[in-house]
Amino acid sequence: MSEVEAPRMFIPKLLSLKQCRELEFVHKSSSTVGYRANVFSTTLSHLIATNSSHLILPFISIRERLKEKLEEFFKCEYELFVEFTALISWSKGASIGWHTDDNRPYLKQRHFSAVCYLNTHSKDFSGGFFHFQDGEPNSIVPKAGDALMYTADQRNIHSVDEITEGERLTLALWFSRDGSHDEDMKLISLLSQHLLHMNIADSHLPLPASSNMYWFSQNQASENQFGFNICWARLHVLGYDIYISHDSICLSDVSELLVKPVRLVRGNELLDQEFVNIMHALQVVHFYCWKGSTLQVNVSNIDPKVLKVTEEQREKIIGLNSVLLNDDDFASRVFYSMPSEEIGCICFDWSRIVAAIAAWEDYASKLTKKIHLQLPYWRQQESIYSVQLDE
Ligand SMILES: O=C(O)CCC(=O)C(=O)O
Ligand SMILES: [Fe+2]
Numbered sequence: 543m544s545e546v547e548a549p550r551m552f553i554p555k556l557l558s559l560k561q562c563r564e565l566e567f568v569h570k571s572s573s574t575v576g577y578r579a580n581v582f583s584t585t586l587s588h589l590i591a592t593n594s595s596h597l598i599l600p601f602i603s604i605r606e607r608l609k610e611k612l613e614e615f616f617k618c619e620y621e622l623f624v625e626f627t628a629l630i631s632w633s634k635g636a637s638i639g640w641h642t643d644d645n646r647p648y649l650k651q652r653h654f655s656a657v658c659y660l661n662t663h664s665k666d667f668s669g670g671f672f673h674f675q676d677g678e679p680n681s682i683v684p685k686a687g688d689a690l691m692y693t694a695d696q697r698n699i700h701s702v703d704e705i706t707e708g709e710r711l712t713l714a715l716w717f718s719r720d721g722s723h724d725e726d727m728k729l730i731s732l733l734s735q736h737l738l739h740m741n742i743a744d745s746h747l748p749l750p751a752s753s754n755m756y757w758f759s760q761n762q763a764s765e766n767q768f769g770f771n772i773c774w775a776r777l778h779v780l781g782y783d784i785y786i787s788h789d790s791i792c793l794s795d796v797s798e799l800l801v802k803p804v805r806l807v808r809g810n811e812l813l814d815q816e817f818v819n820i821m822h823a824l825q826v827v828h829f830y831c832w833k834g835s836t837l838q839v840n841v842s843n844i845d846p847k848v849l850k851v852t853e854e855q856r857e858k859i860i861g862l863n864s865v866l867l868n869d870d871d872f873a874s875r876v877f878y879s880m881p882s883e884e885i886g887c888i889c890f891d892w893s894r895i896v897a898a899i900a901a902w903e904d905y906a907s908k909l910t911k912k913i914h915l916q917l918p919y920w921r922q923q924e925s926i927y928s929v930q931l932d933e
Contacts, residue, residue, distance in 0.1 A: 550692035551615050552679055557604060557687045557713075562660040563832055564600045565713055569629040569660075570776060571821070571828040572597065572748075574755040580636035580705070580876065582758075582772065584629040586725070590732045592821065593740075593749040596909035598729070599916075601627060601713075603928050608656045608715055612691055616654065623724040625652055625716045629660075632670060632712075633876045637704035640675055643694035643716065652694040654717040659684040666880055667708030675699040684710060708880040726926045733917055746906035748821035753797035758876070771796060773820045774866040775873035777827060781890070783807040783859050784820060785851075793865050806895065807851060807859060813892055814847035815899065829905065830898035837897045846892040 569584045572594060576583040589597045605624055613619045643655045663670060663684045672682040672690065676699070682690055692698040694716065718724075737745065750756065750773070759769025777784060785805045792798055803816045804823050817823040830837075851859070867873055912931075919929045 549697040553689045555687045556689040562686045565660055567828050567832040568597050571825040575758050580633040582631045586627050590736055592751050596913050599909050612654050621719055622717045623721055625718040625723045627715050630712050630714050632705045632710040634705050638702045640699050640701045651718045651720045651723040652716040653719050655694050656691045656715045658689045658713040660711040662686045667710040669703050669706035670710040671703045673701050730920050746910040747818050750800040750821050770873045771866040773824045779877040785859055810851050812849045812851050814849050826899050826902045829902040844893040844896050846896045848892050
C-alpha cells in the first residue's frame with residue numbers, strides 16, 4: 543500500500559435507508575449476546591447456524607461496496623479480504639474507551655475497519671458519538687446510511703461515548719490483507735454443510751442456537767436467575783407475550799422452551815396461529831415492524847382467529863415470563879426504543895400480523911431460493927459475491 547495522508551475516510555449516505563432498515567430487521571430478529579456488557583451482535587455464521595442462511599443476502603452487495611471503496615482509497619485493489627462481518631447494537635450503558643482495532647494478539651490480522659451507521663443519533667438513541675484521538679474528522683455523530691473507514695492500527699486510536707438512551711445500531715466489518723483470514727471461505731464451508739442437507743421448502747424456518755447465546759445478564763455471569771432471554775425480551779418491549787400450549791413443559795429448562803411451538807399474545811388476546819418457535823415469532827413481528835405500514839394486502843379480507851386469553855393460559859404466560867424475563871424493568875431499559883413518529887403511526891392490528899406471516903414467508907423463501915442458486919458460484923470462485931442471475 544502506498545502512503546495515504548489521511549488514514550481514514552468518511553462517506554455520507556453510503557447505504558440507503560432501505561438497506562439500513564432491512565439490516566435492522568435482521569439484527570432485531572436474530573441478535574445474541576455480544577462481546578461486552580450491553581452490546582448485542584449478529585454474525586453471519588450465527589445466521590447460518592440458526593437456519594437463516596438466506597438472511598446473509600442483504601449483506602453481500604454492501605460488503606462488496608465497502609471493500610471496493612477501501613481498496614480504491616487505500617490503493618490496494620484486489621488485495622483485501624473481509625475478515626469479519628457483524629451487526630452490532632449498543633444499548634444504554636455500553637461504551638468503548640480509546641483503542642485500536644488490532645489491539646489484541648488475535649486481532650493482528652485486522653488491517654482496516656469499516657463501520658456503517660444503521661440508525662441515527664437523537665432519533666434512535668442518545669450518547670454514542672465516535673471520536674478519533676487525533677486528526678480529522680475528529681468526531682462522528684452517527685446517522686443512518688453514513689460509513690466510516692480507517693486503518694486498524696495506531697494511527698486511528700478511537701472511542702465511542704456511552705449510550706445514554708435507546709439502541710445504537712451499526713454494521714461493522716474488518717478487512718485483512720492475509721487471505722488465511724478470509725471470512726468468505728469459512729462461510730462458504732458452513733453454508734455448504736447447512737444448505738446441501740436442507741429441504742428447500744423448510745430451510746428458512748429459524749432454529750434457535752444454544753440457549754446461553756440468548757441469555758443476557760448485566761454482569762454476564764449467565765446465571766438464569768438474573769437477566770432475560772433476548773428473543774423474549776425483544777417481543778416483550780414491543781408489547782407481546784408468548785403462550786406455549788404444550789402441557790408437559792419444564793419451565794426451568796430454557797433450552798427446551800426455545801424450540802417449542804408458540805403463539806403470540808397481546809393484552810388479553812391470543813392469535814390462534816402457531817409459530818414453529820420463538821425465533822419464528824420474533825422474525826415475523828420484526829418483519830411487521832419493518833414493513834407494517836406498507837404491507838401490500840387488503841387487510842379487510844383477512845379474518846384473524848383471535849381468542850380471549852383464559853385464566854389458565856394467563857397463569858402459564860405469567861409463569862413463562864417469570865422464567866424468561868424475570869426482570870421486566872431491566873429488559874425494557876436495555877431494549878428501550880425512543881419514541882419516534884414512524885413507530886407511532888403503525889397502529890397494532892392482528893390482521894396485519896397475519897399478513898406479515900405470509901409476507902415474511904414469501905420474503906424468506908425467495909431469498910432461500912436465491913441463496914441456493916448462488917452458492918455453487920461462490921463455491922467455485924471461493925468468494926461470496928452478488929451473482930447476476932436471470933430472474
Ligand atoms: O461503532 C462504532 O462507532 C465503533 C465501534 C468500535 O470502535 C469497535 O467495535 O471497535
Ligand atoms: Fe474500534
